[in-house]
Amino acid sequence: MKLYTYYRSTAAYRVRIALALKNLDCELIPVNLLNGEHKSNAFLKKNPEGLVPVLDTGEYMLSQSMAILEYLEETYPQTALLTGNAADRAFIRSLAQTIASDMHPLNNLRILKYLTGELGLQEEQKLQWYHHWIKSGFTSLEQRLKKSAGTFCVGDALSLADVCLIPQVYNAHRFNCPMDDYPTVNRLNDKCMSLPAFADSAPDRQPDAI
Ligand SMILES: N[C@@H](CCC(=O)N[C@@H](CS)C(=O)NCC(=O)O)C(=O)O
Structure with missing residues:
Protein backbone atom coordinates (compact mmCIF):
# COMPACT_ATOMS: atom_id res chain seq x y z
CA MET A 1 0.00 0.00 0.00
CA LYS A 2 0.95 3.64 -0.47
CA LEU A 3 -0.32 6.57 1.56
CA TYR A 4 -0.29 10.05 0.05
CA THR A 5 0.25 12.21 3.08
CA TYR A 6 1.45 15.57 4.37
CA TYR A 7 3.23 15.73 7.69
CA ARG A 8 0.93 18.33 9.25
CA SER A 9 -2.31 16.94 7.85
CA THR A 10 -4.41 15.78 10.77
CA ALA A 11 -6.58 13.65 8.48
CA ALA A 12 -3.49 11.86 7.16
CA TYR A 13 -2.14 11.58 10.72
CA ARG A 14 -5.28 9.56 11.64
CA VAL A 15 -4.52 7.07 8.89
CA ARG A 16 -0.82 6.86 9.79
CA ILE A 17 -1.78 5.95 13.37
CA ALA A 18 -4.22 3.22 12.27
CA LEU A 19 -1.64 1.73 9.87
CA ALA A 20 0.91 1.65 12.69
CA LEU A 21 -1.53 0.15 15.23
CA LYS A 22 -2.40 -2.55 12.74
CA ASN A 23 1.27 -3.08 11.95
CA LEU A 24 0.73 -2.67 8.20
CA ASP A 25 3.51 -1.97 5.72
CA CYS A 26 2.78 1.19 3.80
CA GLU A 27 4.97 3.48 1.75
CA LEU A 28 4.46 7.12 2.68
CA ILE A 29 4.41 9.50 -0.26
CA PRO A 30 4.55 13.17 0.81
CA VAL A 31 2.34 15.67 -1.02
CA ASN A 32 3.38 19.25 -0.34
CA LEU A 33 0.22 21.21 0.51
CA LEU A 34 2.16 24.44 0.91
CA ASN A 35 3.41 24.58 -2.66
CA GLY A 36 0.10 23.37 -4.08
CA GLU A 37 1.21 19.90 -5.12
CA HIS A 38 -2.27 18.64 -4.16
CA LYS A 39 -3.72 20.80 -6.96
CA SER A 40 -1.38 19.40 -9.61
CA ASN A 41 -2.85 17.37 -12.46
CA ALA A 42 -0.83 14.37 -11.36
CA PHE A 43 -2.34 14.40 -7.86
CA LEU A 44 -5.87 15.33 -9.02
CA LYS A 45 -5.83 12.16 -11.12
CA LYS A 46 -5.38 10.25 -7.85
CA ASN A 47 -7.94 12.30 -5.94
CA PRO A 48 -10.11 14.85 -7.78
CA GLU A 49 -10.93 16.38 -4.36
CA GLY A 50 -7.35 17.65 -4.16
CA LEU A 51 -7.03 16.54 -0.54
CA VAL A 52 -4.83 14.19 1.42
CA PRO A 53 -4.88 11.48 2.62
CA VAL A 54 -5.22 9.07 -0.27
CA LEU A 55 -4.59 5.37 0.22
CA ASP A 56 -3.51 3.38 -2.82
CA THR A 57 -4.28 -0.21 -1.93
CA GLY A 58 -2.83 -1.50 -5.20
CA GLU A 59 -6.39 -2.16 -6.33
CA TYR A 60 -8.25 0.94 -5.17
CA MET A 61 -7.42 4.61 -4.73
CA LEU A 62 -9.29 5.58 -1.55
CA SER A 63 -9.86 9.11 -0.26
CA GLN A 64 -11.51 10.52 2.89
CA SER A 65 -9.75 9.48 6.07
CA MET A 66 -12.84 8.07 7.81
CA ALA A 67 -13.64 5.87 4.79
CA ILE A 68 -10.00 4.76 4.71
CA LEU A 69 -10.09 3.94 8.43
CA GLU A 70 -13.24 1.85 7.97
CA TYR A 71 -11.65 0.10 4.98
CA LEU A 72 -8.55 -0.74 7.06
CA GLU A 73 -10.73 -1.92 9.94
CA GLU A 74 -12.75 -4.26 7.73
CA THR A 75 -9.77 -5.52 5.74
CA TYR A 76 -7.27 -5.86 8.59
CA PRO A 77 -9.26 -6.56 11.75
CA GLN A 78 -6.16 -7.19 13.87
CA THR A 79 -5.83 -4.56 16.58
CA ALA A 80 -9.55 -3.92 16.24
CA LEU A 81 -10.44 -0.24 16.54
CA LEU A 82 -14.22 -0.61 16.44
CA THR A 83 -15.17 -3.00 19.21
CA GLY A 84 -18.15 -3.83 21.42
CA ASN A 85 -21.79 -4.06 20.44
N1 LIG B 1 -12.68 15.00 5.13
C1 LIG B 1 -11.37 14.80 4.58
C2 LIG B 1 -10.54 16.02 4.81
C3 LIG B 1 -9.24 15.93 4.09
C4 LIG B 1 -8.51 17.23 4.22
O1 LIG B 1 -9.14 18.27 4.43
N2 LIG B 1 -7.19 17.18 4.08
C5 LIG B 1 -6.43 18.41 4.21
C6 LIG B 1 -5.22 18.18 5.09
S1 LIG B 1 -5.71 17.76 6.73
C7 LIG B 1 -5.99 18.87 2.85
O2 LIG B 1 -5.62 18.09 2.01
N3 LIG B 1 -6.05 20.18 2.67
C8 LIG B 1 -5.66 20.82 1.45
C9 LIG B 1 -6.27 22.18 1.38
O3 LIG B 1 -6.97 22.56 2.33
O4 LIG B 1 -6.04 22.84 0.39
C10 LIG B 1 -10.72 13.57 5.22
O5 LIG B 1 -11.08 13.23 6.35
O6 LIG B 1 -9.86 12.94 4.57
Missing part, protein backbone atom coordinates in the same frame (compact mmCIF):
# COMPACT_ATOMS: atom_id res chain seq x y z
CA ALA A 86 -23.59 -1.88 17.88
CA ALA A 87 -24.23 0.87 20.44
CA ASP A 88 -20.58 0.83 21.60
CA ARG A 89 -19.39 1.14 18.01
CA ALA A 90 -21.89 3.94 17.35
CA PHE A 91 -20.51 5.81 20.38
CA ILE A 92 -16.91 5.39 19.14
CA ARG A 93 -18.01 6.67 15.73
CA SER A 94 -19.84 9.62 17.29
CA LEU A 95 -16.68 10.78 19.10
CA ALA A 96 -14.67 10.32 15.91
CA GLN A 97 -17.28 12.19 13.86
CA THR A 98 -17.35 15.15 16.26
CA ILE A 99 -13.71 15.58 15.35
CA ALA A 100 -13.75 14.58 11.69
CA SER A 101 -17.07 16.18 10.68
CA ASP A 102 -17.68 19.03 13.13
CA MET A 103 -14.25 20.29 14.14
CA HIS A 104 -11.62 19.56 11.51
CA PRO A 105 -13.50 20.79 8.38
CA LEU A 106 -14.02 24.25 9.89
CA ASN A 107 -10.33 24.68 10.59
CA ASN A 108 -8.79 23.14 7.53
CA LEU A 109 -6.08 24.89 5.49
CA ARG A 110 -8.36 25.85 2.58
CA ILE A 111 -11.01 27.28 4.95
CA LEU A 112 -8.46 29.36 6.86
CA LYS A 113 -6.94 30.56 3.58
CA TYR A 114 -10.40 31.57 2.34
CA LEU A 115 -11.04 33.58 5.51
CA THR A 116 -7.86 35.62 5.18
CA GLY A 117 -7.91 35.63 1.37
CA GLU A 118 -11.31 36.07 -0.31
CA LEU A 119 -13.07 37.30 2.85
CA GLY A 120 -10.22 39.60 3.87
CA LEU A 121 -10.14 38.69 7.58
CA GLN A 122 -7.14 39.64 9.69
CA GLU A 123 -4.85 36.95 11.12
CA GLU A 124 -6.30 37.65 14.58
CA GLN A 125 -9.86 37.11 13.36
CA LYS A 126 -8.81 33.87 11.69
CA LEU A 127 -7.40 32.65 15.01
CA GLN A 128 -10.59 33.73 16.78
CA TRP A 129 -12.56 31.58 14.32
CA TYR A 130 -10.19 28.66 14.83
CA HIS A 131 -10.26 28.87 18.65
CA HIS A 132 -14.06 29.21 18.72
CA TRP A 133 -14.68 25.94 16.86
CA ILE A 134 -11.94 24.09 18.70
CA LYS A 135 -13.41 25.18 22.02
CA SER A 136 -16.90 24.14 21.05
CA GLY A 137 -15.70 20.70 19.91
CA PHE A 138 -13.38 19.96 22.83
CA THR A 139 -15.97 21.12 25.38
CA SER A 140 -18.46 18.53 24.16
CA LEU A 141 -15.76 15.88 23.82
CA GLU A 142 -14.50 16.50 27.38
CA GLN A 143 -18.02 16.03 28.79
CA ARG A 144 -18.49 12.73 27.02
CA LEU A 145 -14.94 11.45 27.58
CA LYS A 146 -15.16 12.19 31.31
CA LYS A 147 -17.80 9.47 31.46
CA SER A 148 -16.52 7.02 28.86
CA ALA A 149 -12.73 7.06 29.22
CA GLY A 150 -10.64 4.49 30.98
CA THR A 151 -7.09 4.15 29.73
CA PHE A 152 -8.35 5.30 26.33
CA CYS A 153 -11.33 7.25 25.01
CA VAL A 154 -13.80 4.41 25.48
CA GLY A 155 -12.85 2.15 28.37
CA ASP A 156 -9.46 0.47 28.19
CA ALA A 157 -9.39 -0.45 24.50
CA LEU A 158 -7.91 1.73 21.80
CA SER A 159 -10.45 2.79 19.20
CA LEU A 160 -11.05 5.06 16.24
CA ALA A 161 -11.93 7.76 18.78
CA ASP A 162 -8.29 7.83 20.00
CA VAL A 163 -7.05 7.69 16.41
CA CYS A 164 -9.02 10.87 15.64
CA LEU A 165 -8.54 12.66 18.97
CA ILE A 166 -4.75 12.78 19.10
CA PRO A 167 -4.21 14.53 15.71
CA GLN A 168 -6.85 17.12 16.64
CA VAL A 169 -5.02 17.83 19.93
CA TYR A 170 -1.79 18.23 17.94
CA ASN A 171 -3.59 20.74 15.71
CA ALA A 172 -4.96 22.68 18.69
CA HIS A 173 -1.45 22.94 20.18
CA ARG A 174 -0.15 24.14 16.84
CA PHE A 175 -2.62 27.04 16.91
CA ASN A 176 -1.94 27.76 20.63
CA CYS A 177 -5.45 26.89 21.79
CA PRO A 178 -5.80 26.93 25.57
CA MET A 179 -6.33 23.31 26.65
CA ASP A 180 -6.60 23.66 30.46
CA ASP A 181 -10.35 23.07 30.47
CA TYR A 182 -9.98 19.58 28.99
CA PRO A 183 -8.17 17.45 31.60
CA THR A 184 -9.51 14.15 30.27
CA VAL A 185 -8.49 15.02 26.71
CA ASN A 186 -5.01 15.97 27.96
CA ARG A 187 -4.65 12.76 29.95
CA LEU A 188 -5.68 10.65 26.95
CA ASN A 189 -3.28 12.56 24.73
CA ASP A 190 -0.38 11.92 27.13
CA LYS A 191 -1.25 8.22 27.30
CA CYS A 192 -1.56 7.74 23.53
CA MET A 193 1.58 9.74 22.80
CA SER A 194 3.51 7.34 25.05
CA LEU A 195 2.72 4.57 22.52
CA PRO A 196 5.05 4.17 19.52
CA ALA A 197 2.17 3.93 16.99
CA PHE A 198 1.05 7.45 17.91
CA ALA A 199 4.46 8.99 18.57
CA ASP A 200 6.05 7.63 15.38
CA SER A 201 3.08 8.86 13.31
CA ALA A 202 3.35 12.40 14.66
CA PRO A 203 4.04 15.26 12.23
CA ASP A 204 7.54 16.00 13.52
CA ARG A 205 8.59 12.38 12.88
CA GLN A 206 7.56 12.41 9.21
CA PRO A 207 10.11 12.39 6.38
CA ASP A 208 8.62 15.56 4.89
CA ALA A 209 8.63 17.49 8.20
CA ILE A 210 10.39 20.83 7.77
Whole structure:
Protein backbone atom coordinates (compact mmCIF):
# COMPACT_ATOMS: atom_id res chain seq x y z
CA MET A 1 0.00 0.00 0.00
CA LYS A 2 0.95 3.64 -0.47
CA LEU A 3 -0.32 6.57 1.56
CA TYR A 4 -0.29 10.05 0.05
CA THR A 5 0.25 12.21 3.08
CA TYR A 6 1.45 15.57 4.37
CA TYR A 7 3.23 15.73 7.69
CA ARG A 8 0.93 18.33 9.25
CA SER A 9 -2.31 16.94 7.85
CA THR A 10 -4.41 15.78 10.77
CA ALA A 11 -6.58 13.65 8.48
CA ALA A 12 -3.49 11.86 7.16
CA TYR A 13 -2.14 11.58 10.72
CA ARG A 14 -5.28 9.56 11.64
CA VAL A 15 -4.52 7.07 8.89
CA ARG A 16 -0.82 6.86 9.79
CA ILE A 17 -1.78 5.95 13.37
CA ALA A 18 -4.22 3.22 12.27
CA LEU A 19 -1.64 1.73 9.87
CA ALA A 20 0.91 1.65 12.69
CA LEU A 21 -1.53 0.15 15.23
CA LYS A 22 -2.40 -2.55 12.74
CA ASN A 23 1.27 -3.08 11.95
CA LEU A 24 0.73 -2.67 8.20
CA ASP A 25 3.51 -1.97 5.72
CA CYS A 26 2.78 1.19 3.80
CA GLU A 27 4.97 3.48 1.75
CA LEU A 28 4.46 7.12 2.68
CA ILE A 29 4.41 9.50 -0.26
CA PRO A 30 4.55 13.17 0.81
CA VAL A 31 2.34 15.67 -1.02
CA ASN A 32 3.38 19.25 -0.34
CA LEU A 33 0.22 21.21 0.51
CA LEU A 34 2.16 24.44 0.91
CA ASN A 35 3.41 24.58 -2.66
CA GLY A 36 0.10 23.37 -4.08
CA GLU A 37 1.21 19.90 -5.12
CA HIS A 38 -2.27 18.64 -4.16
CA LYS A 39 -3.72 20.80 -6.96
CA SER A 40 -1.38 19.40 -9.61
CA ASN A 41 -2.85 17.37 -12.46
CA ALA A 42 -0.83 14.37 -11.36
CA PHE A 43 -2.34 14.40 -7.86
CA LEU A 44 -5.87 15.33 -9.02
CA LYS A 45 -5.83 12.16 -11.12
CA LYS A 46 -5.38 10.25 -7.85
CA ASN A 47 -7.94 12.30 -5.94
CA PRO A 48 -10.11 14.85 -7.78
CA GLU A 49 -10.93 16.38 -4.36
CA GLY A 50 -7.35 17.65 -4.16
CA LEU A 51 -7.03 16.54 -0.54
CA VAL A 52 -4.83 14.19 1.42
CA PRO A 53 -4.88 11.48 2.62
CA VAL A 54 -5.22 9.07 -0.27
CA LEU A 55 -4.59 5.37 0.22
CA ASP A 56 -3.51 3.38 -2.82
CA THR A 57 -4.28 -0.21 -1.93
CA GLY A 58 -2.83 -1.50 -5.20
CA GLU A 59 -6.39 -2.16 -6.33
CA TYR A 60 -8.25 0.94 -5.17
CA MET A 61 -7.42 4.61 -4.73
CA LEU A 62 -9.29 5.58 -1.55
CA SER A 63 -9.86 9.11 -0.26
CA GLN A 64 -11.51 10.52 2.89
CA SER A 65 -9.75 9.48 6.07
CA MET A 66 -12.84 8.07 7.81
CA ALA A 67 -13.64 5.87 4.79
CA ILE A 68 -10.00 4.76 4.71
CA LEU A 69 -10.09 3.94 8.43
CA GLU A 70 -13.24 1.85 7.97
CA TYR A 71 -11.65 0.10 4.98
CA LEU A 72 -8.55 -0.74 7.06
CA GLU A 73 -10.73 -1.92 9.94
CA GLU A 74 -12.75 -4.26 7.73
CA THR A 75 -9.77 -5.52 5.74
CA TYR A 76 -7.27 -5.86 8.59
CA PRO A 77 -9.26 -6.56 11.75
CA GLN A 78 -6.16 -7.19 13.87
CA THR A 79 -5.83 -4.56 16.58
CA ALA A 80 -9.55 -3.92 16.24
CA LEU A 81 -10.44 -0.24 16.54
CA LEU A 82 -14.22 -0.61 16.44
CA THR A 83 -15.17 -3.00 19.21
CA GLY A 84 -18.15 -3.83 21.42
CA ASN A 85 -21.79 -4.06 20.44
CA ALA A 86 -23.59 -1.88 17.88
CA ALA A 87 -24.23 0.87 20.44
CA ASP A 88 -20.58 0.83 21.60
CA ARG A 89 -19.39 1.14 18.01
CA ALA A 90 -21.89 3.94 17.35
CA PHE A 91 -20.51 5.81 20.38
CA ILE A 92 -16.91 5.39 19.14
CA ARG A 93 -18.01 6.67 15.73
CA SER A 94 -19.84 9.62 17.29
CA LEU A 95 -16.68 10.78 19.10
CA ALA A 96 -14.67 10.32 15.91
CA GLN A 97 -17.28 12.19 13.86
CA THR A 98 -17.35 15.15 16.26
CA ILE A 99 -13.71 15.58 15.35
CA ALA A 100 -13.75 14.58 11.69
CA SER A 101 -17.07 16.18 10.68
CA ASP A 102 -17.68 19.03 13.13
CA MET A 103 -14.25 20.29 14.14
CA HIS A 104 -11.62 19.56 11.51
CA PRO A 105 -13.50 20.79 8.38
CA LEU A 106 -14.02 24.25 9.89
CA ASN A 107 -10.33 24.68 10.59
CA ASN A 108 -8.79 23.14 7.53
CA LEU A 109 -6.08 24.89 5.49
CA ARG A 110 -8.36 25.85 2.58
CA ILE A 111 -11.01 27.28 4.95
CA LEU A 112 -8.46 29.36 6.86
CA LYS A 113 -6.94 30.56 3.58
CA TYR A 114 -10.40 31.57 2.34
CA LEU A 115 -11.04 33.58 5.51
CA THR A 116 -7.86 35.62 5.18
CA GLY A 117 -7.91 35.63 1.37
CA GLU A 118 -11.31 36.07 -0.31
CA LEU A 119 -13.07 37.30 2.85
CA GLY A 120 -10.22 39.60 3.87
CA LEU A 121 -10.14 38.69 7.58
CA GLN A 122 -7.14 39.64 9.69
CA GLU A 123 -4.85 36.95 11.12
CA GLU A 124 -6.30 37.65 14.58
CA GLN A 125 -9.86 37.11 13.36
CA LYS A 126 -8.81 33.87 11.69
CA LEU A 127 -7.40 32.65 15.01
CA GLN A 128 -10.59 33.73 16.78
CA TRP A 129 -12.56 31.58 14.32
CA TYR A 130 -10.19 28.66 14.83
CA HIS A 131 -10.26 28.87 18.65
CA HIS A 132 -14.06 29.21 18.72
CA TRP A 133 -14.68 25.94 16.86
CA ILE A 134 -11.94 24.09 18.70
CA LYS A 135 -13.41 25.18 22.02
CA SER A 136 -16.90 24.14 21.05
CA GLY A 137 -15.70 20.70 19.91
CA PHE A 138 -13.38 19.96 22.83
CA THR A 139 -15.97 21.12 25.38
CA SER A 140 -18.46 18.53 24.16
CA LEU A 141 -15.76 15.88 23.82
CA GLU A 142 -14.50 16.50 27.38
CA GLN A 143 -18.02 16.03 28.79
CA ARG A 144 -18.49 12.73 27.02
CA LEU A 145 -14.94 11.45 27.58
CA LYS A 146 -15.16 12.19 31.31
CA LYS A 147 -17.80 9.47 31.46
CA SER A 148 -16.52 7.02 28.86
CA ALA A 149 -12.73 7.06 29.22
CA GLY A 150 -10.64 4.49 30.98
CA THR A 151 -7.09 4.15 29.73
CA PHE A 152 -8.35 5.30 26.33
CA CYS A 153 -11.33 7.25 25.01
CA VAL A 154 -13.80 4.41 25.48
CA GLY A 155 -12.85 2.15 28.37
CA ASP A 156 -9.46 0.47 28.19
CA ALA A 157 -9.39 -0.45 24.50
CA LEU A 158 -7.91 1.73 21.80
CA SER A 159 -10.45 2.79 19.20
CA LEU A 160 -11.05 5.06 16.24
CA ALA A 161 -11.93 7.76 18.78
CA ASP A 162 -8.29 7.83 20.00
CA VAL A 163 -7.05 7.69 16.41
CA CYS A 164 -9.02 10.87 15.64
CA LEU A 165 -8.54 12.66 18.97
CA ILE A 166 -4.75 12.78 19.10
CA PRO A 167 -4.21 14.53 15.71
CA GLN A 168 -6.85 17.12 16.64
CA VAL A 169 -5.02 17.83 19.93
CA TYR A 170 -1.79 18.23 17.94
CA ASN A 171 -3.59 20.74 15.71
CA ALA A 172 -4.96 22.68 18.69
CA HIS A 173 -1.45 22.94 20.18
CA ARG A 174 -0.15 24.14 16.84
CA PHE A 175 -2.62 27.04 16.91
CA ASN A 176 -1.94 27.76 20.63
CA CYS A 177 -5.45 26.89 21.79
CA PRO A 178 -5.80 26.93 25.57
CA MET A 179 -6.33 23.31 26.65
CA ASP A 180 -6.60 23.66 30.46
CA ASP A 181 -10.35 23.07 30.47
CA TYR A 182 -9.98 19.58 28.99
CA PRO A 183 -8.17 17.45 31.60
CA THR A 184 -9.51 14.15 30.27
CA VAL A 185 -8.49 15.02 26.71
CA ASN A 186 -5.01 15.97 27.96
CA ARG A 187 -4.65 12.76 29.95
CA LEU A 188 -5.68 10.65 26.95
CA ASN A 189 -3.28 12.56 24.73
CA ASP A 190 -0.38 11.92 27.13
CA LYS A 191 -1.25 8.22 27.30
CA CYS A 192 -1.56 7.74 23.53
CA MET A 193 1.58 9.74 22.80
CA SER A 194 3.51 7.34 25.05
CA LEU A 195 2.72 4.57 22.52
CA PRO A 196 5.05 4.17 19.52
CA ALA A 197 2.17 3.93 16.99
CA PHE A 198 1.05 7.45 17.91
CA ALA A 199 4.46 8.99 18.57
CA ASP A 200 6.05 7.63 15.38
CA SER A 201 3.08 8.86 13.31
CA ALA A 202 3.35 12.40 14.66
CA PRO A 203 4.04 15.26 12.23
CA ASP A 204 7.54 16.00 13.52
CA ARG A 205 8.59 12.38 12.88
CA GLN A 206 7.56 12.41 9.21
CA PRO A 207 10.11 12.39 6.38
CA ASP A 208 8.62 15.56 4.89
CA ALA A 209 8.63 17.49 8.20
CA ILE A 210 10.39 20.83 7.77
N1 LIG B 1 -12.68 15.00 5.13
C1 LIG B 1 -11.37 14.80 4.58
C2 LIG B 1 -10.54 16.02 4.81
C3 LIG B 1 -9.24 15.93 4.09
C4 LIG B 1 -8.51 17.23 4.22
O1 LIG B 1 -9.14 18.27 4.43
N2 LIG B 1 -7.19 17.18 4.08
C5 LIG B 1 -6.43 18.41 4.21
C6 LIG B 1 -5.22 18.18 5.09
S1 LIG B 1 -5.71 17.76 6.73
C7 LIG B 1 -5.99 18.87 2.85
O2 LIG B 1 -5.62 18.09 2.01
N3 LIG B 1 -6.05 20.18 2.67
C8 LIG B 1 -5.66 20.82 1.45
C9 LIG B 1 -6.27 22.18 1.38
O3 LIG B 1 -6.97 22.56 2.33
O4 LIG B 1 -6.04 22.84 0.39
C10 LIG B 1 -10.72 13.57 5.22
O5 LIG B 1 -11.08 13.23 6.35
O6 LIG B 1 -9.86 12.94 4.57
